[in-house]
Each structure stands twice: as C-alpha cells, then as structure tokens.
Amino acid sequence: MTDSPIWHPFTQHGLGEPIPLVVRGEGAALYTADGRRIIDGISSWWVTTHGHRHPRIMAAIAEQTGKLDQIIFAGWTHEPAEALARGLTAIMPRELTRVFYSDSGSTSVEVALKMALGFWANRGAPRHRILVMQHSYHGDTIGTMSVGERGVYNAAYAPLLFDVGTLPFPRAGAEQATLDALEAACREAPAALIVEPLLLGAGGMLIYPAWVLAEMRAICARHGVLFIADEVMTGWGRTGTLLACEQAGVVPDILCLSKGLTGGAIPLAVTMATEAIFEAHFSRDRARMFFHSSSYTANPIACAAANANLAIWRDEPVAARIADLSARQARRLAGLAGRPGVANPRAIGTVTAIDITDPQGGGYLSQLGPRLLRHFRERDLLLRPMGNTVYVMPPYCIDDADLDRIYAAIGEALD
Ligand SMILES: *Cc1c(COP(=O)(O)O)cnc(C)c1O
Numbered sequence: 165m166t167d168s169p170i171w172h173p174f175t176q177h178g179l180g181e182p183i184p185l186v187v188r189g190e191g192a193a194l195y196t197a198d199g200r201r202i203i204d205g206i207s208s209w210w211v212t213t214h215g216h217r218h219p220r221i222m223a224a225i226a227e228q229t230g231k232l233d234q235i236i237f238a239g240w241t242h243e244p245a246e247a248l249a250r251g252l253t254a255i256m257p258r259e260l261t262r263v264f265y266s267d268s269g270s271t272s273v274e275v276a277l278k279m280a281l282g283f284w285a286n287r288g289a290p291r292h293r294i295l296v297m298q299h300s301y302h303g304d305t306i307g308t309m310s311v312g313e314r315g316v317y318n319a320a321y322a323p324l325l326f327d328v329g330t331l332p333f334p335r336a337g338a339e340q341a342t343l344d345a346l347e348a349a350c351r352e353a354p355a356a357l358i359v360e361p362l363l364l365g366a367g368g369m370l371i372y373p374a375w376v377l378a379e380m381r382a383i384c385a386r387h388g389v390l391f392i393a394d395e396v397m398t399g400w401g402r403t404g405t406l407l408a409c410e411q412a413g414v415v416p417d418i419l420c421l422s423k424g425l426t427g428g429a430i431p432l433a434v435t436m437a438t439e440a441i442f443e444a445h446f447s448r449d450r451a452r453m454f455f456h457s458s459s460y461t462a463n464p465i466a467c468a469a470a471n472a473n474l475a476i477w478r479d480e481p482v483a484a485r486i487a488d489l490s491a492r493q494a495r496r497l498a499g500l501a502g503r504p505g506v507a508n509p510r511a512i513g514t515v516t517a518i519d520i521t522d523p524q525g526g527g528y529l530s531q532l533g534p535r536l537l538r539h540f541r542e543r544d545l546l547l548r549p550m551g552n553t554v555y556v557m558p559p560y561c562i563d564d565a566d567l568d569r570i571y572a573a574i575g576e577a578l579d
Pocket residue numbers: 268269270271273301302303304360365366394395396397398422423
C-alpha cells in the first residue's frame with residue numbers, strides 16, 4: 165500500500181505496517197480484498213452499534229438519496245431533520261428541548277463549548293473558564309484538545325491550547341478529592357464543566373462510579389456552573405443504558421451525541437441544550453444569534469440514517485441485546501481476571517478492558533501496543549489496544565463464537 169497517497173489518521177507510516185483493504189461489512193464482521201473475515205471487536209472505533217450495514221439504516225439512506233441530498237440549514241429545514249429532532253427530544257431527558265446539528269463528535273463538543281460561553285456572554289456576565297477531568301478526551305480539534313488530556317499526541321500544539329481547570333480523575337477511594345477540587349474551582353465562577361459520563365474512552369477506558377457523576381452535577385447546579393455531558397462514545401447503550409447519565413439520574417445542561425447516532429453508518433452529531441441555553445441566544449438582536457455552522461449541518465441522508473437508528477431502538481429489542489452482550493462480556497472478562505499479567509480488569513455495559521502489565525511501563529507509546537496490534541491482526545481481529553490497555557467494545561449483534569475468538573486471542577497474548 166506504499167503507493168497510496170493516503171495519509172491515515174493516528175498512523176505512523178514510517179513503521180511500514182500493512183494497511184488492510186476492506187471491501188465489505190456485515191454484522192460484526194469485515195471482509196478484506198484478500199478474502200479474510202475480520203471480527204470487529206471495537207465497533208470500527210466505537211461507532212457501529214447494531215452491526216455493519218443494518219438493513220433498516222441502509223434502506224433509509226437509499227430511500228433518502230431518491231429525494232434530497234443536501235440543503236443549506238441556515239434558515240432552511242427538511243423533514244429528516246425535523247423528524248430526528250422530534251425523535252431525539254422524545255427519548256432524551258425532557259429538559260433538553262433544543263437540538264443543534266453538526267457532523268462529528270469533535271464539532272458537537274466545540275458547539276457545546278461555544279453555547280456555554282454564548283450563554284454567559286449574552287446574559288451580560290461573560291465567563292470563559294472551562295473545567296475538565298484528568299484523562300478526558302473530547303476530540304482532536306484545537307478547542308477539544310484544549311479540554312482534553314495533554315500528552316504526546318498534542319504536545320506540538322500545546323502553546324495554542326487554551327487554559328482549563330483540571331479535576332483529578334476520581335480514582336477508587338479518592339473520589340472525594342475530585343469533588344473537593346470541583347467545589348473549589350466552582351467558587352471562581354467558571355463557565356462550565358465538561359465530562360465523559362462514567363467511562364473515559366480514549367483516556368484508557370477508565371470507569372468511575374455513578375454517585376460521583378451525580379455529585380459533580382449537584383455541585384455544578386449549586387454554583388450555577390453549566391454541566392456539559394460528552395456522550396459521544398457513551399451514548400446509544402454503550403454503558404448499558406441509552407445514556408450513561410441515566411445511571412446517575414443526571415440531566416446535563418448540554419449533551420453531545422455522535423458516533424452511534426446513525427448506528428455508526430454515516431457522520432452526524434447533535435448538541436442538545438436546555439431551553440435556558442437557547443433562550444440566552446433568543447432575541448431580535450442579530451448579534452446574539454448562535455454563530456456556528458458547518459457546510460453539511462443536518463445533512464438529509466445522515467438524518468435519515470439517524471431516524472432509522474431511532475426506529476431500530478423503538479422496534480427491536482436493543483436494550484435486551486445490550487443487557488445480553490454486557491453479561492456475555494462480563495463472563496469472559498472474569499475468565500481473564502486473575503491471570504498473571506492482567507491488571508485492573510473492568511467492565512461497564514458492553515465494554516470490557518484490562519491493562520497488560522508492561523515491564524517497561526505503560527502509557528500510549530508502550531512498546532506492547534504495536535506488538536499486540538500485530539498479534540490481533542494476525543488472528544483476523546480488529547482490536548486496537550491503547551498502549552498496554554486492551555479493550556473489547558463490539559457491535560451489539562456479535563455472537564458467542566466471535567466473542568470467544570476475541571478472548572482466546574487476548575489469552576494467547578498474555579501467554
Ligand atoms: C470520539 C469522541 C469524540 C470525537 O468524536 P469525532 O467524531 O471523532 O470527532 C469526542 N468525545 C468523545 C468522548 C469521543 O469518544
């Protein structure tokens with residue numbers, strides 16, 4: 165593939181690793197041009213919820229292509245976007261009355277941050293400071309890197325990233341330190357806190373308890389600090405419930421959704437907001453409008469795919485499927501826990517993770533990472549360890565045989 169002009173994301177081309185050519189996907193499997201069947205153990209980077217090419221989503225896309233492909237969304241609208249906004253406000257917390265469209269998780273977070281700052285500016289009491297949690301990930305744009313963990317992956321851009329207030333991750337037994345830090349930071353009137361509810365994905369599949377999330381929300385409410393939930397990865401059942409926030413009985417002021425919004429078929433994102441956030445921008449004064457758009461805002465074909473996703477959630481036993489997969493995942497994780505080399509076995513909903521003890525020390529650039537990647541690729545498995553952290557986050561339709569092959573390969577890696 166060295167003759168390809170493509171520059172791949174998060175790929176060091178200098179290592180000369182093979183880049184498989186994928187020609188077809190179906191359910192939990194991907195098929196390569198050279199005839200291999202690959203098991204998708206990470207839902208194609210956390211997006212594919214119901215499985216590849218779910219017939220209903222494919223049909224909705226095909227049908228929409230016969231009607232309308234694209235239309236400017238500033239001052240115009242279309243039925244797929246209207247239906248989706250109605251559908252989302254019906255199933256998401258009722259306080260979230262407004263739906264703003266964009267096209268990726270990163271942009272949904274950028275929009276959330278701009279909404280929070282706009283809220284304060286339009287009330288004539290500008291606030292700019294954002295609070296974040298250690299080890300967070302919210303995207304790869306300059307703004308979202310600013311609110312995410314700093315490290316080797318953004319060191320080159322560090323001088324451009326804006327300053328934030330960072331709360332320590334609520335490690336088991338040290339949760340109160342996080343809450344105390346939040347309480348102290350809130351006294352300095354920040355604009356907002358942004359968190360990944362219950363599960364920090366790219367930070368290493370780190371899990372914290374629902375009561376901490378509930379407490380953080382309560383502290384923000386007490387101080388009038390806006391609470392932004394980035395459910396780009398945790399949304400759509402990943403942690404066992406439609407939203408991770410549900411498990412803490414928490415309703416955010418602003419909610420970011422993307423990845424599973426279209427079942428993982430096509431890019432789309434929404435930022436949902438309370439009426440108060442919308443109200444702060446509502447005026448006869450054009451200077452107070454929300455100054456954000458991207459060319460493909462609410463693309464009709466993407467909205468049609470998302471409407472099909474909502475129909476699948478409505479008509480198919482998705483919750484039961486998630487509960488079943490969560491139990492099947494937990495059983496297999498239990499089989500790994502306690503084996504030599506396994507540290508911090510953990511699970512939430514459909515996601516499991518372990519750390520493999522690395523004599524040279526862990527971290528994103530752990531030498532174990534590339535070796536593990538090769539190990540799994542040789543076994544026709546799409547797994548993408550983060551440093552020495554191996555996690556399994558499959559589409560909800562994966563069967564026992566495929567799940568067994570994934571865990572057998574993790575077992576062999578430990579040997
Ligand atoms: C993936 C992710 C993002 C960024 O989404 P993109 O669609 O890749 O821009 C933001 N937040 C969280 C929690 C994510 O997991």
